[in-house]
Amino acid sequence: MLKLPIYLDHNSTTPMDPRVLEAMLPYFLENFGNAASRNHSFGWQAEEAVDYAREQIAQLIGADPKEIIFTSGATEGNNLGIKGVYEMYASKGNHIITSTTEHKAVLDTCKHLEKLGAEVTYLEVQPDGLIDLKQLEAAMKPTTILVAIMYANNEIGVIQPVKEIAAIAKKHGALFFTDAVQAVGKIPVDVIADGIDIMSFTAHKMYGPKGVGALYVRRKNPRVKVTAQIDGGGHERGMRSGTLNVPGIVGFGKAAEIAKTDMAGDTERVSKLRDKLENALKLIDETYVNGNPAHRLPHVSNISFKYVEGEGLMMGFNKDIALSSGSACTSASLEPSYVLKALGLGDDLAHSSLRFGLGRYTTEEQIDFTIKAVTDTVLKLREMSPLWEMFKEGIDIDAIQWAHH
Amino acid sequence: MAYSDKVIDHYSNPKNVGTLDKASKSVGTGLVGAPECGDVMRLQIEVDEATGLITDAKFKTFGCGSAIASSSLATEWLKGKTIDEAVKIDNMDLVEELNLPPVKIHCSVLAEDAIKAAINDFRVKNGLAELVFEQSHV
Numbered sequence: 011m012l013k014l015p016i017y018l019d020h021n022s023t024t025p026m027d028p029r030v031l032e033a034m035l036p037y038f039l040e041n042f043g044n045a046a047s048r049n050h051s052f053g054w055q056a057e058e059a060v061d062y063a064r065e066q067i068a069q070l071i072g073a074d075p076k077e078i079i080f081t082s083g084a085t086e087g088n089n090l091g092i093k094g095v096y097e098m099y100a101s102k103g104n105h106i107i108t109s110t111t112e113h114k115a116v117l118d119t120c121k122h123l124e125k126l127g128a129e130v131t132y133l134e135v136q137p138d139g140l141i142d143l144k145q146l147e148a149a150m151k152p153t154t155i156l157v158a159i160m161y162a163n164n165e166i167g168v169i170q171p172v173k174e175i176a177a178i179a180k181k182h183g184a185l186f187f188t189d190a191v192q193a194v195g196k197i198p199v200d201v202i203a204d205g206i207d208i209m210s211f212t213a214h215k216m217y218g219p220k221g222v223g224a225l226y227v228r229r230k231n232p233r234v235k236v237t238a239q240i241d242g243g244g245h246e247r248g249m250r251s252g253t254l255n256v257p258g259i260v261g262f263g264k265a266a267e268i269a270k271t272d273m274a275g276d277t278e279r280v281s282k283l284r285d286k287l288e289n290a291l292k293l294i295d296e297t298y299v300n301g302n303p304a305h306r307l308p309h310v311s312n313i314s315f316k317y318v319e320g321e322g323l324m325m326g327f328n329k330d331i332a333l334s335s336g337s338a339c340t341s342a343s344l345e346p347s348y349v350l351k352a353l354g355l356g357d358d359l360a361h362s363s364l365r366f367g368l369g370r371y372t373t374e375e376q377i378d379f380t381i382k383a384v385t386d387t388v389l390k391l392r393e394m395s396p397l398w399e400m401f402k403e404g405i406d407i408d409a410i411q412w413a414h415h
Numbered sequence: 416m417a418y419s420d421k422v423i424d425h426y427s428n429p430k431n432v433g434t435l436d437k438a439s440k441s442v443g444t445g446l447v448g449a450p451e452c453g454d455v456m457r458l459q460i461e462v463d464e465a466t467g468l469i470t471d472a473k474f475k476t477f478g479c480g481s482a483i484a485s486s487s488l489a490t491e492w493l494k495g496k497t498i499d500e501a502v503k504i505d506n507m508d509l510v511e512e513l514n515l516p517p518v519k520i521h522c523s524v525l526a527e528d529a530i531k532a533a534i535n536d537f538r539v540k541n542g543l544a545e546l547v548f549e550q551s552h553v
Binding site: 317318319320321322325326337346356357358361393394395396397398399407412 | 418423426429432434446448449450451452453454455456457475476477478479480482483
């Protein structure tokens, strides 16, 4: 029997893997020690557990365990990575390059630094969502201290040419930071091969617990340092003070270990389901897949159903299927997704988009149900859509003078 | 955000979806909103020349559930009313009936605007001056 509701919002968060929960449990009641307590067995046990997790996480990304700085999540990691570099390397320059499709945790951090005197270049993306390497090269300056480009996008799943970006940054003496929250645990990420200097990621996007993340900070070639944004006891090599979230870190470690062993199998299975879903939905007229289809995470599909509004569309099945829309009809701003707009999509297509995020526990039965529910609702709402009727009559909707509200 | 039962009911079983002959002299058509804003409503009324009563009303809406529900309810209210009565339909009545949250009030405003636009279209077609309306409650 198909159990409802179906969860297809794995870019937002993932359920915990039961193996992760099991690994965490002893660290709540029995082994509750503070990893910074150096004088008794409770502390030693906690420290040992943290060290083990650090090793598991480092192995997933090809890093040295000493290069892992634990944080509360990727938002903190993005803040620490970018603000920390800006402060630490102030004597070298004040220019940061990022892109318009970054997560708000990166964009708003950059905006904050602009107020403090940083110069920030926001690279536009191409219609497929990827940045233009020539534009990046042209934007580099002697004062550029940091290039901050995400590994994979949270809305459309496109994977940026990270190696090439890293090479350009290195050539110009700048550091390369990447927000890899959507990529780590889903696709192979190797900080050495990719040339990454600083990278933020988080446990809850890879079947681990919420509230724990990590910042990779390179120790060799070059040795990178970031100025702490939270002051205190000098934990995490002085870069992030605060008592470590031991159970969370243990869970993060376990999640990383599972991601490493299960990645190939998960990817093969999930990408087949994603392709099945996408191919079936593409059979509906006037349906467009957003983002570069070749350079994309295996579990994401972002589709615009023209002439149907995304939130109205979701209402047709949201008691049974949980997913996200690029429409922002729920927010007071009425502005649709800035990521989709950055691709050059008209507001109408941005308003008409759904993001399907599959995961480790997604089944074929769930996908079959979803295909039917989405198709039925699109067809039903198009019968109700004045724009669809105009399109069918051959009226050029873009040529109409709409009265803007 | 959860929708009210009434919004869900209108969304699931919308009343009066369809199209009237916009070339007909007895039909008034209002097309309001914009695709870029995520809401487009087309509301049509058919007026009986002899009695001045609205005998039929139809809508098509591109928008969220609240926009669909607002237009569906508006067509229900329009039927059987005179033009003068129809002009008095206030967006806040729709808000109250559908229990719309504050972020969805613009959907009701759009429905009120669509009613007024349809009435004016009918008036112009029949040689009457356009009515000038006050801003509705946003």
